[in-house]
Amino acid sequence: MRELNASQLLRVSDLEGANPPTALEGTDLERHVRDRVLTTTLDRAVAWARSNSFFPLAFGLACCAMEQFQTAGPRMDIARFGYEAFRASPRQADLIILAGRVSIKMAPIIRRLYDQMLEPKWAISMGACCSSMGVFNNYALVPADKFMPIDVHVPGCPPRPEALMHGVLKLRKLVQADPDLGWRERYGALGTEEKPLDA
Ligand code: SF4
Incomplete structure (x- = not known):
C-alpha cells in the first residue's frame, strides 16, 4: 500500500x-x-500552527512592561516569530504576559481578563515581582501563581527583552510538545471564558 x-x-x-x-x-x-x-498528525500540525501564531494581549503592569514593549521594537522584532499582533481585547488574545508586580486589588481583574481569553490560552509571568513578589515582599502584592495558572516564568528585575523572547520561545516548545492542558484543572481555569448573557 x-x-x-x-x-x-x-x-x-x-x-x-x-x-x-x-x-x-x-x-x-x-x-x-x-x-x-x-x-504528521492533525494534532501536531495544529499545535505547530498555534505555537507560531500567538496573539498576545497588549497589557503591562509595571516597570517590566517597558522591557516587554521593546520586544516589538526593531532590535528584537517579535514579528520575526509571528507574534506581533498584540490585541487590545482579551477575547482576541491567547497569550497574556504579566509584566510587572501584581497588587492584591489588581489580581481579580487580571484573573477576569485571563478568563475572558479564548481557549487554548497561555500565560507568562515576567519578572521577579510577578513570580515571587520580588523586592516588594509585603502584604500588598501577590504572586501570579496564587490566582491563575502560569505556563512560563521569566526571571529577572527586569528581564531584558531577550529574556522575554527566550520565555516566549520556551512556550512555543511547550505548546508543540504537549498541547494537553489538563494540568490547568487545579486552578479551575478550564472553560472559564465568558459567554454572552443569552447563550
Ligand atoms: S521585577 Fe523589577 S522591573 Fe519588574 S516590576 Fe518588579 S521591580 Fe519592576
Whole structure:
C-alpha cells in the first residue's frame, strides 16, 4: 500500500515535467519518498500552527512592561516569530504576559481578563515581582501563581527583552510538545471564558 502511494506521488512530479519518468522500486523508492515526503498528525500540525501564531494581549503592569514593549521594537522584532499582533481585547488574545508586580486589588481583574481569553490560552509571568513578589515582599502584592495558572516564568528585575523572547520561545516548545492542558484543572481555569448573557 505504501509503495502504491509512493508511486502515485512520484507520478505527480513526472506530470509536472520536473523530473524524467522514474523507474524507482523497492528500497530506492522508499528512500526517495522518505527524503521528500513529510507526514504528521492533525494534532501536531495544529499545535505547530498555534505555537507560531500567538496573539498576545497588549497589557503591562509595571516597570517590566517597558522591557516587554521593546520586544516589538526593531532590535528584537517579535514579528520575526509571528507574534506581533498584540490585541487590545482579551477575547482576541491567547497569550497574556504579566509584566510587572501584581497588587492584591489588581489580581481579580487580571484573573477576569485571563478568563475572558479564548481557549487554548497561555500565560507568562515576567519578572521577579510577578513570580515571587520580588523586592516588594509585603502584604500588598501577590504572586501570579496564587490566582491563575502560569505556563512560563521569566526571571529577572527586569528581564531584558531577550529574556522575554527566550520565555516566549520556551512556550512555543511547550505548546508543540504537549498541547494537553489538563494540568490547568487545579486552578479551575478550564472553560472559564465568558459567554454572552443569552447563550
Ligand atoms: S521585577 Fe523589577 S522591573 Fe519588574 S516590576 Fe518588579 S521591580 Fe519592576
